Amino acid sequence: MKDDSRKTTLDPSTRSIIDKIVQENNLNKGAGITILQQVQASLGYVSPPMIRRISKLTGITASALYSIATFYAQFRLEPIGKHLVQVCHGTACHLAGAEKITETITMETGAAEGHTSPDGKFTVEKVACLGCCSLGPVMTINETTHIRLTPEAARKLAKSKKKGCKCEKSSHADQQPGVTPDE
Ligand code: FES
Numbered sequence: 029m030k031d032d033s034r035k036t037t038l039d040p041s042t043r044s045i046i047d048k049i050v051q052e053n054n055l056n057k058g059a060g061i062t063i064l065q066q067v068q069a070s071l072g073y074v075s076p077p078m079i080r081r082i083s084k085l086t087g088i089t090a091s092a093l094y095s096i097a098t099f100y101a102q103f104r105l106e107p108i109g110k111h112l113v114q115v116c117h118g119t120a121c122h123l124a125g126a127e128k129i130t131e132t133i134t135m136e137t138g139a140a141e142g143h144t145s146p147d148g149k150f151t152v153e154k155v156a157c158l159g160c161c162s163l164g165p166v167m168t169i170n171e172t173t174h175i176r177l178t179p180e181a182a183r184k185l186a187k188s189k190k191k192g193c194k195c196e197k198s199s200h201a202d203q204q205p206g207v208t209p210d211e
Contacts, residue, residue, distance in 0.1 A: 038077050045070050046078055050085040060088050060096055064103060073104040109144040109151035111189050113137065114168045118157030121164035125179075129165045130154060132179040136186035149190065 038046070049066045053059040063082055068074050074097050076090075083090040097103040115121075115130045130141055130152070139145035139152040158166050163175035167182065174185060 046081050055086055057086055057088055060093055073107050106144050110149050111169055113152045114155040116158045116166040117154045120161035121166055124164035126165045128179050129177050129182045132182045133186055136183050
């Protein structure tokens with residue numbers, strides 16, 4: 029997937045994908061959310077240049093589209109990193125120290141919370157309850173769930189991913205067979 033998030037213009041293939049989606053929605057001013065969803069489904073995210081293109085074609089103001097894209101958590105404004113790290117900030121995990129886990133992960137990966145690291149390797153997000161509250165703090169990296177984390181354990185996991193280590197086991201998979209490791 030091409031990273032257009034830091035560009036101010038779109039490459040021709042990205043532009044033609046967007047144009048096709050807008051045309052399929054009949055240039056409809058009321059289809060802002062639908063168009064954004066379809067663009068994200070095709071391209072993985074909706075960057076400011078993409079929003080400007082949609083705006084130009086539909087007549088929906090760029091600020092209205094940007095408001096939609098920032099209001100709904102489903103939209104990403106930049107491409108997702110190779111590793112998607114989601115730290116649970118539900119009540120139980122919050123009380124168990126999720127804030128420290130997020131702090132550690134953002135420092136170790138270089139990805140600000142809600143963003144992708146400059147090297148494109150990590151995207152770090154805070155998420156709501158992941159459904160294993162008694163095992164917090166909980167974090168997922170791609171499809172693997174890690175439980176009862178400490179900042180040190182989180183740091184080690186991030187480091188192993190940075191190095192491309194394939195030997196790390198899921199702490200969740202250890203205790204709950206059936207969870208698929210991400211590598
Ligand atoms: S609060 Fe974190 S898993 Fe439920």
